[in-house]
Amino acid sequence: MEQEKRLRRKKIGTVFFILLNVAIIGFIVYKEFFYGDAAGFSDLTIDWRYLLPALLCFPLMVLAEGLKFGRLIYHTTGKKDIGGGLGVGVLGRYYDNITPMGSGGQPFQIHYLHKRGYDAGASGSIPMAGFISSQLVFVLIALVILIVGRHSITDTYIKITAWVGLGLYALLPLLAIAFAIFPTALHAMIAGPIRFLGRHRIIRNPEAKEEKVIHSISSTARSMRMIGSNPKQLAEVILTSVLFRMALMSIPYFVLHFFGVNASYVEVFFQVTFITCSMTVIPTPGNSGAAEVSFYLVFSSLAGDALFWAIAMWRFLCYYSWLAVGLACILITALRKKDG
Numbered sequence: 001m002e003q004e005k006r007l008r009r010k011k012i013g014t015v016f017f018i019l020l021n022v023a024i025i026g027f028i029v030y031k032e033f034f035y036g037d038a039a040g041f042s043d044l045t046i047d048w049r050y051l052l053p054a055l056l057c058f059p060l061m062v063l064a065e066g067l068k069f070g071r072l073i074y075h076t077t078g079k080k081d082i083g084g085g086l087g088v089g090v091l092g093r094y095y096d097n098i099t100p101m102g103s104g105g106q107p108f109q110i111h112y113l114h115k116r117g118y119d120a121g122a123s124g125s126i127p128m129a130g131f132i133s134s135q136l137v138f139v140l141i142a143l144v145i146l147i148v149g150r151h152s153i154t155d156t157y158i159k160i161t162a163w164v165g166l167g168l169y170a171l172l173p174l175l176a177i178a179f180a181i182f183p184t185a186l187h188a189m190i191a192g193p194i195r196f197l198g199r200h201r202i203i204r205n206p207e208a209k210e211e212k213v214i215h216s217i218s219s220t221a222r223s224m225r226m227i228g229s230n231p232k233q234l235a236e237v238i239l240t241s242v243l244f245r246m247a248l249m250s251i252p253y254f255v256l257h258f259f260g261v262n263a264s265y266v267e268v269f270f271q272v273t274f275i276t277c278s279m280t281v282i283p284t285p286g287n288s289g290a291a292e293v294s295f296y297l298v299f300s301s302l303a304g305d306a307l308f309w310a311i312a313m314w315r316f317l318c319y320y321s322w323l324a325v326g327l328a329c330i331l332i333t334a335l336r337k338k339d340g
Contacts, residue, residue: 050258051254058247058251060247066089068133069086071236072129076126077122087112088112091108093105146277153298157278159274176217176218179217180224190210249276261304279293291319
């Protein structure tokens with residue numbers, strides 16, 4: 001019975017996800033083609049010099065993720081496994097992009113590493129270390145930019161939701177740091193509200209919920225200590241995480257210039273940071289809906305009649321490309337199992 005309910009909820013979630021995508025895309029198409037000044041693709045002024053840099057950002061992201069996890073595997077197990085690093089990176093981003101809040105990748109990364117022959121300790125710590133390093137790097141970059149670049153955004157909605165989103169990004173790392181310093185006190189602070197909600201039947205199985213939350217925070221704290229204990233590993237993880245973020249957040253600059261928009265790299269980078277934080281507030285798979293709306297609000301005055309095409313190209317490069325590569329990775333892995 002419980003399994004049937006879960007399957008029903010999953011189907012409802014999938015339908016909602018599809019309808020949300022259709023609604024957002026439909027709104028943008030209507031706004032641009034029937035109510036705005038959008039032009040057909042053939043009518044746009046295209047600067048082909050920016051196509052290659054835009055396209056190269058995606059393989060650069062894949063490389064950065066592969067290098068990061070490859071080095072984490074090496075420092076944790078002593079094995080050089082380039083293919084494993086790439087597989088963990090691609091699968092992590094694939095499942096992050098199809099689950100709310102970008103948090104669904106770790107279980108599949110753990111399963112993938114276990115299937116490659118790594119023990120439970122390594123299989124569990126490597127994905128969490130990769131996840132938390134990415135979170136921390138982005139939080140530090142975004143914190144600086146949301147303060148220094150606050151004048152680059154005029155939309156009040158984006159400004160407010162960006163700070164809320166940054167808080168959500170920073171929540172797990174901050175809780176992990178607090179847990180490492182004050183484990184007993186933080187445990188009590190978390191357990192109290194969960195047990196209260198359980199007593200009033202607002203949540204079910206409060207003991208299991210409490211154990212799950214504490215386990216997640218303590219695992220994050222262990223991963224942070226693991227990364228920080230080795231200066232060389234720390235430097236490699238930071239550099240590859242920065243490389244990933246720079247590639248991801250540079251895509252809109254190249255896309256806008258491809259469509260003839262003359263914009264400053266620093267200004268676009270600041271605005272993209274606000275967009276990235278802002279769209280975290282809406283917990284849909286791959287931030288569907290929130291991403292398109294945020295891009296629309298920020299770049300509508302800048303991109304003009306190329307806005308629809310810019311949004312489409314941006315989302316393809318930073319979202320659908322991961323889905324395509326992730327599906328290819330899953331298919332290749334399945335075929336290898338079948339041949340074996």
